[in-house]
Amino acid sequence: MLIKRDSGESVSGSRQTGVESHMSHVLALDVGGTFMKGAVIGSDHVPVVRLRFPTPRAHGPEATTAAIASALVDLHQAARERGLTVKAAGVAVPGIVDETRRRVLFSANIGWRDTDLAADLTHRLAAGATDTGKLPVILGHDVASAGIAEARIGAAQGYDNALIVPIGTGIAAALISEGRPIRAGGYAGQLGHIVIEPNGEPCGCGNRGCLATIAAASAIARRYAARTGKPESEVNGAHEVLQRLHTGDTTAHHVWHEAIEALATALAQATNLLAPEVIVIGGGLAQAGEPLLAPLRESLAERLTFQRLPKVVPAQLGDEAGCLGIGLSALEHIS
Amino acid sequence: MLIKRDSGESVSGSRQTGVESHMSHVLALDVGGTFMKGAVIGSDHVPVVRLRFPTPRAHGPEATTAAIASALVDLHQAARERGLTVKAAGVAVPGIVDETRRRVLFSANIGWRDTDLAADLTHRLAAGATDTGKLPVILGHDVASAGIAEARIGAAQGYDNALIVPIGTGIAAALISEGRPIRAGGYAGQLGHIVIEPNGEPCGCGNRGCLATIAAASAIARRYAARTGKPESEVNGAHEVLQRLHTGDTTAHHVWHEAIEALATALAQATNLLAPEVIVIGGGLAQAGEPLLAPLRESLAERLTFQRLPKVVPAQLGDEAGCLGIGLSALEHIS
Known part of the structure; x- marks a missing residue:
């Protein structure tokens, strides 16, 4: 469906249909202590796909990192099935996160200690069979990310x-x-x-x-x-x-x-x-x-x-x- | 005298002599409750001229605004006598200062109430006999300005x-x-x-x-x-x-x-x-x-x-x- 924006330009966007193939999309994953909330989001800020994954934190931080990579591959696959062009992946995690240096300094919840999570995910994605490996990975803090969303569209x-x-x-x-x-x-x-x-x-x-x-x-x-x-x-x-x-x-x-x-x-x-x-x-x-x-x-x-x-x-x-x-x-x- | 910078470029600067004529300079005035501290400052961050003026705040906010304009003219004159090219004037004042909107919202100390101080100063300078009137006036808060100085060079x-x-x-x-x-x-x-x-x-x-x-x-x-x-x-x-x-x-x-x-x-x-x-x-x-x-x-x-x-x-x-x-x-x- 077509959404008319204030600026007057017409962009396509939908929560259910798959007609937004000429827009750019990104993968988004919010890593919580129990679940990871995933979505494919268009440049109109509308989530097209929503997927939820368990967080295997009982199995340690390595297992959680692997699960994040796997969730991103699944989200990417869901986007491709709808003919969407995905250009980046964003991952929000709890703890002390230095977005600029792309490191998780500390996460009591997951167990990471000074982890180069973005590079680790990039590496894991590149090792996979799909072209997910070419996506830039943007790292964020969960609360800061929620703040950005409330500030921009909330x-x-x-x-x-x-x-x-x-x-x-x-x-x-x-x-x-x-x-x-x-x-x-x-x-x-x-x-x-x-x-x-x-x-x-x-x-x-x-x-x-x-x-x-x-x-x-x-x-x-x-x-x-x-x-x-x-x-x-x-x-x-x-x-x-x-x-x-x-x-x-x-x-x-x-x-x-x-x-x-x-x-x-x-x-x-x-x-x-x-x-x-x-x-x-x-x-x-x-x-x-x-x-x-x-x-x-x-x-x-x-x-x-x-x-x-x-x-x-x-x-x-x-x-x-x-x-x-x-x-x-x-x-x-x-x- | 010549100061060798870390970057390797040579710039001239001096606290006493007048050989910095090829640098850009600005006027700087910090308005306090008793005195206004003025300086002509070069792009090497070195003050060349320092002048001090009384703040006539007992005579009301208008008198203080007039005294600021007059101090800027005096500083400009001192700069010209040294052959310096002045490109802007900065004025720091106490109170609640919105630098973006260039207004003093409130100053208990001086008595300003929602005053468009930068425009007022520009107007007063333009009405004067010198070419001080062409200078852009940058408004700042006194404490915030001190913070910028300590952060950049302190x-x-x-x-x-x-x-x-x-x-x-x-x-x-x-x-x-x-x-x-x-x-x-x-x-x-x-x-x-x-x-x-x-x-x-x-x-x-x-x-x-x-x-x-x-x-x-x-x-x-x-x-x-x-x-x-x-x-x-x-x-x-x-x-x-x-x-x-x-x-x-x-x-x-x-x-x-x-x-x-x-x-x-x-x-x-x-x-x-x-x-x-x-x-x-x-x-x-x-x-x-x-x-x-x-x-x-x-x-x-x-x-x-x-x-x-x-x-x-x-x-x-x-x-x-x-x-x-x-x-x-x-x-x-x-x-």
């Missing part, structure tokens, strides 16, 4: 300065300043490890009282369990705490309120430093919607005086953001 | 990611990420207004317990006076507190220690978000040297675990940094 579109904050088992931030991601060699955006309570709960990072120990979705459930004396396995995540909040459960109220206050404190600090015009809340916790966002807006506003008050909005692209974002990076690379 | 030279933190009557930060200043329309870098003690002393910004209320040079003196019961006028600034610290004064020790802990807390937060490789401490308080920097390094290191630990170093360019930096920006503009 909730932060039209803003030059934005903070994209996925809240799930951890809390991270993608920083966009004057339209460009701030990466600092892969070390930027550790919003979840800003210390809120210097003598608070221990965090996996070795510190105490980090934002993530108070306001990550998993922390909200854990803190509720601890205060009510329930086994953690009996609390159905932050979702249950939110439900109990609505039934007048005062412990749920306190835990939820503390999470919001901690988030507001960290976001106020980020606002002082980076002055985002918009803060996009994503990840599992964002599904709470206004019961999260409304008090967060209020609490953030209370903490700011002369500063430019950022809008606080929910993410638009859900868990597809990372895959779309690395696709956009790959498209930028070939254009 | 203590942060060679680092892609840096934080430059002048500490004086207030605390600000210039942020450099991947070699570029982060400005966010002039709102970025409010390090001094990160809240350290939510119920602390009132800050001029309307909030309480901001970093500046604990660790600015003026705050250190004020807090020492308050705790010893001395009139503030009898405490000779943070300098006296530092001297008394060395003589075993426990109140001085506490006040100094609290300032360093507060600074370390704010810098740890900035490190989580921006991951600078180097933090450059400038302003009056930096003259304290190692009694400030050594415990600050230690305290910052204690607050970080997996993060990349930034170096903490003193500024190199002193109070000339703002003038040099806006000169560098003007030189970039013409090149």
